[in-house]
Amino acid sequence: MKPVHDLPEHYHPHYRLDLSKKGPALLLNLAALPLLLLFYWLFQLAAASLRPAYALTGGTFTGADAIQGLLILIAAYCVMIIAHELIHGLFFWLFTQERPLFGFKGLYAYAAAPRWHIPRSQYVFVGLGPFVLISLLALLLIAFVPIAVIHYLVITAALNASGAVGDLFVVAWILRYPPEALVRDSGDAFEVFVASEAAP
Numbered sequence: 001m002k003p004v005h006d007l008p009e010h011y012h013p014h015y016r017l018d019l020s021k022k023g024p025a026l027l028l029n030l031a032a033l034p035l036l037l038l039f040y041w042l043f044q045l046a047a048a049s050l051r052p053a054y055a056l057t058g059g060t061f062t063g064a065d066a067i068q069g070l071l072i073l074i075a076a077y078c079v080m081i082i083a084h085e086l087i088h089g090l091f092f093w094l095f096t097q098e099r100p101l102f103g104f105k106g107l108y109a110y111a112a113a114p115r116w117h118i119p120r121s122q123y124v125f126v127g128l129g130p131f132v133l134i135s136l137l138a139l140l141l142i143a144f145v146p147i148a149v150i151h152y153l154v155i156t157a158a159l160n161a162s163g164a165v166g167d168l169f170v171v172a173w174i175l176r177y178p179p180e181a182l183v184r185d186s187g188d189a190f191e192v193f194v195a196s197e198a199a200p
Contacts, residue, residue: 112187
């Protein structure tokens with residue numbers, strides 16, 4: 001199947017997930033904190049395995065380096081957010097051949113394709129793309145960058161991975177549906193459409 005503008009006649013809306021509501025948003029934000037600690041630990045382990053000399057540094061910022069480190073992390077975080085949404089947008093474009101929408105709502109950025117109904121299997125790539133690609137890029141860079149840079153990469157990668165909690169949740173949610181299900185992404189709301197005989 002390919003993405004379509006118009007919903008096929010035998011499809012109907014089955015469920016709408018609105019992440020802009022306070023309840024789901026609060027739950028996802030609460031889930032992001034333990035995930036941040038988990039991913040930080042996992043990337044620390046990976047960094048120590050790839051670069052044993054890194055483990056000897058303790059992976060912390062101390063003294064005057066703390067302020068400089070914080071500023072670098074803020075800049076890296078901003079770049080990471082832009083890269084995260086651009087990767088979403090890249091996959092939207094690859095599948096629809098149309099420029100996606102980018103924007104901000106409140107404190108979060110988004111990429112969306114509200115005019116398209118995208119097959120479930122393709123939307124999995126849209127949803128997981130930033131989590132997978134940025135994590136892999138961070139691990140690749142960790143293997144080659146100077147030791148002093150590794151901790152920045154570890155924290156940035158952990159922030160990206162934990163910040164993808166919404167993406168991970170949506171992907172897990174739509175995987176309940178059959179492969180021919182269609183997904184429409186409006187940025188903060190996701191709708192699933194299924195064929196009449198294919199509801200889970």
